[in-house]
Protein backbone atom coordinates (compact mmCIF):
# COMPACT_ATOMS: atom_id res chain seq x y z
CA UNK A 1 0.00 0.00 0.00
CA UNK A 2 1.40 3.37 -0.89
CA UNK A 3 0.79 6.32 1.39
CA UNK A 4 0.29 9.64 -0.43
CA UNK A 5 1.28 11.76 2.53
CA UNK A 6 4.09 11.41 5.03
CA UNK A 7 2.27 13.81 7.34
CA UNK A 8 -1.28 15.08 7.47
CA UNK A 9 -2.16 17.51 10.24
CA UNK A 10 -5.68 18.88 10.46
CA UNK A 11 -6.85 21.79 12.56
CA UNK A 12 -4.05 21.45 15.10
CA UNK A 13 -4.04 23.54 18.24
CA UNK A 14 -1.49 23.59 21.03
CA UNK A 15 -2.04 25.52 24.20
CA UNK A 16 0.10 25.38 27.32
CA UNK A 17 -0.66 26.70 30.78
CA UNK A 18 1.96 28.17 33.04
CA UNK A 19 0.60 29.45 36.33
CA UNK A 20 -2.75 31.13 35.61
CA UNK A 21 -1.85 31.94 32.05
CA UNK A 22 -2.91 29.95 29.04
CA UNK A 23 -0.66 30.45 26.05
CA UNK A 24 -1.75 29.49 22.55
CA UNK A 25 1.30 28.32 20.60
CA UNK A 26 -0.44 26.83 17.55
CA UNK A 27 -3.98 27.38 16.33
CA UNK A 28 -6.09 25.96 13.49
CA UNK A 29 -2.97 24.73 11.76
CA UNK A 30 -3.22 22.49 8.70
CA UNK A 31 -0.33 20.78 6.95
CA UNK A 32 0.09 18.02 4.39
CA UNK A 33 3.59 16.84 3.51
CA UNK A 34 3.92 14.56 0.50
CA UNK A 35 6.06 11.41 0.66
CA UNK A 36 9.57 12.38 -0.47
CA UNK A 37 8.93 16.09 -0.12
CA UNK A 38 11.58 18.44 1.27
CA UNK A 39 9.85 21.02 3.41
CA UNK A 40 11.46 23.95 5.20
CA UNK A 41 9.70 25.62 8.12
CA UNK A 42 10.86 29.08 9.14
CA UNK A 43 9.65 31.62 11.69
CA UNK A 44 10.89 33.97 14.39
CA UNK A 45 12.26 32.65 17.68
CA UNK A 46 9.36 31.58 19.87
CA UNK A 47 6.91 31.25 16.97
CA UNK A 48 6.36 27.57 17.78
CA UNK A 49 8.56 25.71 15.27
CA UNK A 50 10.05 23.23 17.74
CA UNK A 51 6.63 22.72 19.33
CA UNK A 52 5.17 21.93 15.91
CA UNK A 53 7.90 19.37 15.09
CA UNK A 54 7.33 17.66 18.43
CA UNK A 55 3.62 17.29 17.61
CA UNK A 56 4.17 16.10 14.02
CA UNK A 57 6.64 13.47 15.25
CA UNK A 58 4.28 12.30 17.98
CA UNK A 59 6.68 13.33 20.75
CA UNK A 60 3.94 15.53 22.16
CA UNK A 61 0.16 15.52 21.72
CA UNK A 62 -1.92 18.38 20.33
CA UNK A 63 -4.61 20.11 22.40
CA UNK A 64 -6.94 19.67 19.42
CA UNK A 65 -6.83 18.31 15.88
CA UNK A 66 -5.57 15.16 14.24
CA UNK A 67 -2.14 14.09 13.00
CA UNK A 68 -1.49 11.19 10.65
CA UNK A 69 2.17 10.15 10.56
CA UNK A 70 3.23 7.82 7.71
CA UNK A 71 -0.34 6.64 7.32
CA UNK A 72 -1.05 6.11 11.01
CA UNK A 73 -3.47 8.29 12.98
CA UNK A 74 -1.58 9.18 16.16
CA UNK A 75 -4.74 9.87 18.17
CA UNK A 76 -5.44 6.98 20.47
CA UNK A 77 -1.83 5.77 20.49
CA UNK A 78 -0.14 6.15 23.85
CA UNK A 79 3.47 7.29 24.21
CA UNK A 80 4.89 3.77 23.90
CA UNK A 81 2.79 2.98 20.84
CA UNK A 82 3.86 6.24 19.19
CA UNK A 83 7.51 5.43 19.94
CA UNK A 84 7.05 1.96 18.45
CA UNK A 85 5.53 3.48 15.30
CA UNK A 86 8.45 5.93 14.98
CA UNK A 87 11.15 3.29 15.51
CA UNK A 88 13.05 2.67 12.29
CA UNK A 89 10.69 5.00 10.37
CA UNK A 90 11.24 8.45 11.80
CA UNK A 91 14.53 10.19 12.58
CA UNK A 92 14.76 13.31 14.67
CA UNK A 93 17.57 15.83 15.12
CA UNK A 94 16.61 17.97 18.09
CA UNK A 95 17.68 21.54 18.75
CA UNK A 96 19.11 20.27 22.04
CA UNK A 97 20.60 17.14 20.37
CA UNK A 98 19.39 14.82 23.18
CA UNK A 99 22.51 12.69 23.25
CA UNK A 100 23.01 10.34 26.19
CA UNK A 101 25.82 11.60 28.41
CA UNK A 102 26.96 8.23 29.70
CA UNK A 103 27.69 7.00 26.17
CA UNK A 104 30.41 7.89 23.69
CA UNK A 105 29.59 9.40 20.30
CA UNK A 106 29.91 5.96 18.71
CA UNK A 107 27.72 4.32 21.36
CA UNK A 108 25.04 6.98 20.90
CA UNK A 109 24.84 6.11 17.20
CA UNK A 110 25.07 2.37 17.90
CA UNK A 111 22.15 2.58 20.31
CA UNK A 112 19.83 3.86 17.58
CA UNK A 113 20.89 0.98 15.34
CA UNK A 114 20.55 -1.62 18.07
CA UNK A 115 17.08 -0.32 19.02
CA UNK A 116 16.10 -0.85 15.40
CA UNK A 117 17.33 -4.44 15.55
CA UNK A 118 20.92 -4.30 14.26
CA UNK A 119 23.29 -6.73 16.01
CA UNK A 120 26.09 -5.11 18.02
CA UNK A 121 29.12 -5.89 15.80
CA UNK A 122 27.32 -4.61 12.69
CA UNK A 123 26.05 -1.59 14.63
CA UNK A 124 29.60 -0.76 15.75
CA UNK A 125 30.87 -0.88 12.18
CA UNK A 126 28.00 1.14 10.74
CA UNK A 127 28.24 3.75 13.52
CA UNK A 128 31.94 4.21 12.71
CA UNK A 129 31.08 4.80 9.04
CA UNK A 130 28.30 7.26 9.89
CA UNK A 131 30.61 9.21 12.20
CA UNK A 132 33.29 9.25 9.51
CA UNK A 133 30.70 10.71 7.12
CA UNK A 134 30.20 13.68 9.46
CA UNK A 135 33.95 14.06 10.05
CA UNK A 136 34.04 12.72 13.60
CA UNK A 137 36.24 9.62 13.42
CA UNK A 138 38.76 11.17 15.82
CA UNK A 139 35.99 11.97 18.34
CA UNK A 140 34.07 8.67 18.22
CA UNK A 141 35.16 7.71 21.74
CA UNK A 142 34.27 11.06 23.33
CA UNK A 143 31.15 11.54 25.44
CA UNK A 144 28.82 14.47 24.58
CA UNK A 145 30.29 16.64 27.37
CA UNK A 146 33.71 16.25 25.74
CA UNK A 147 32.38 17.53 22.40
CA UNK A 148 31.69 21.03 21.11
CA UNK A 149 28.14 22.07 20.23
CA UNK A 150 28.75 21.54 16.53
CA UNK A 151 30.31 18.14 17.16
CA UNK A 152 27.34 17.08 19.28
CA UNK A 153 25.08 18.21 16.48
CA UNK A 154 26.99 16.03 14.01
CA UNK A 155 26.65 13.03 16.32
CA UNK A 156 22.90 13.69 16.47
CA UNK A 157 22.82 13.82 12.67
CA UNK A 158 24.77 10.56 12.35
CA UNK A 159 22.30 8.97 14.77
CA UNK A 160 19.35 10.26 12.76
CA UNK A 161 20.86 8.91 9.53
CA UNK A 162 21.58 5.55 11.17
CA UNK A 163 18.31 3.80 10.42
CA UNK A 164 17.64 5.36 7.01
CA UNK A 165 14.31 6.72 8.18
CA UNK A 166 11.33 7.26 5.85
CA UNK A 167 10.90 10.68 7.43
CA UNK A 168 13.49 12.92 9.02
CA UNK A 169 12.70 15.91 11.23
CA UNK A 170 15.57 18.27 11.92
CA UNK A 171 15.40 21.34 14.13
CA UNK A 172 18.05 23.83 12.94
CA UNK A 173 20.37 21.12 11.59
CA UNK A 174 23.02 23.63 10.55
CA UNK A 175 22.47 26.11 13.40
CA UNK A 176 25.73 25.48 15.25
CA UNK A 177 27.94 24.59 12.31
CA UNK A 178 30.49 26.55 10.33
CA UNK A 179 29.69 27.09 6.69
CA UNK A 180 31.73 24.19 5.29
CA UNK A 181 30.46 21.64 7.82
CA UNK A 182 26.93 22.98 7.40
CA UNK A 183 27.15 22.45 3.65
CA UNK A 184 28.35 18.86 4.19
CA UNK A 185 25.40 18.20 6.45
CA UNK A 186 22.99 19.67 3.90
CA UNK A 187 24.53 17.47 1.19
CA UNK A 188 24.07 14.44 3.43
CA UNK A 189 20.42 15.30 4.12
CA UNK A 190 19.59 15.75 0.46
CA UNK A 191 21.57 12.66 -0.55
CA UNK A 192 19.38 10.64 1.78
CA UNK A 193 16.31 12.17 0.18
CA UNK A 194 17.58 11.33 -3.32
CA UNK A 195 18.78 7.80 -2.51
CA UNK A 196 15.96 6.63 -0.25
CA UNK A 197 13.14 9.08 -0.88
CA UNK A 198 13.37 10.21 2.74
CA UNK A 199 10.86 12.96 3.46
CA UNK A 200 12.62 15.94 5.05
CA UNK A 201 10.98 18.41 7.41
CA UNK A 202 13.57 21.00 8.35
CA UNK A 203 13.25 23.93 10.71
CA UNK A 204 15.91 26.42 9.71
CA UNK A 205 17.15 30.00 9.75
CA UNK A 206 19.53 29.10 6.94
CA UNK A 207 18.37 30.67 3.65
CA UNK A 208 20.60 28.34 1.57
CA UNK A 209 18.99 25.31 3.15
CA UNK A 210 15.45 26.69 2.83
CA UNK A 211 16.05 27.55 -0.83
CA UNK A 212 17.01 23.96 -1.64
CA UNK A 213 13.72 22.61 -0.31
CA UNK A 214 10.63 22.03 -2.46
CA UNK A 215 8.55 24.30 -0.27
CA UNK A 216 9.08 26.80 2.50
CA UNK A 217 6.39 27.60 5.05
CA UNK A 218 6.50 30.30 7.72
CA UNK A 219 4.97 29.97 11.15
CA UNK A 220 3.10 33.17 11.96
CA UNK A 221 0.59 33.59 14.78
CA UNK A 222 0.29 29.86 15.27
CA UNK A 223 -0.34 29.01 11.61
CA UNK A 224 1.70 28.10 8.57
CA UNK A 225 1.70 30.45 5.59
CA UNK A 226 3.62 30.34 2.31
CA UNK A 227 7.01 31.98 2.62
CA UNK A 228 8.10 34.17 -0.27
CA UNK A 229 11.34 35.41 1.25
Ligand SMILES: Nc1ncnc2c1ncn2[C@@H]1O[C@H](COP(=O)(O)OP(=O)(O)OP(=O)(O)O)[C@@H](O)[C@H]1O
Nearest residue numbers: 016018023025043044045046047048049050051052
Ligand atom coordinates in the same frame (compact mmCIF):
# COMPACT_ATOMS: atom_id res chain seq x y z
N1 LIG B 1 5.86 23.60 27.99
C1 LIG B 1 5.74 24.90 27.77
N2 LIG B 1 5.19 25.71 28.68
C2 LIG B 1 5.06 27.03 28.46
N3 LIG B 1 5.44 27.64 27.33
C3 LIG B 1 6.00 26.89 26.38
C4 LIG B 1 6.20 25.48 26.53
N4 LIG B 1 6.78 25.01 25.42
C5 LIG B 1 6.96 26.07 24.61
N5 LIG B 1 6.48 27.21 25.18
C6 LIG B 1 6.47 28.56 24.56
O1 LIG B 1 5.92 28.40 23.27
C7 LIG B 1 6.54 29.27 22.35
C8 LIG B 1 7.06 28.49 21.17
O2 LIG B 1 8.21 27.73 21.57
P1 LIG B 1 9.08 26.92 20.50
O3 LIG B 1 10.20 26.30 21.26
O4 LIG B 1 8.19 26.01 19.75
O5 LIG B 1 9.60 28.10 19.56
P2 LIG B 1 10.60 28.06 18.32
O6 LIG B 1 9.88 28.66 17.16
O7 LIG B 1 11.15 26.70 18.16
O8 LIG B 1 11.74 29.07 18.80
P3 LIG B 1 13.35 29.04 18.52
O9 LIG B 1 13.53 29.55 17.12
O10 LIG B 1 13.87 30.01 19.53
O11 LIG B 1 13.84 27.66 18.74
C9 LIG B 1 7.61 30.01 23.13
O12 LIG B 1 7.12 31.29 23.46
C10 LIG B 1 7.82 29.16 24.36
O13 LIG B 1 8.22 29.95 25.44
Ligand SMILES: [Mg+2]
Nearest residue numbers: 049050095171
Ligand atom coordinates in the same frame (compact mmCIF):
# COMPACT_ATOMS: atom_id res chain seq x y z
MG1 LIG C 1 13.06 25.89 18.41
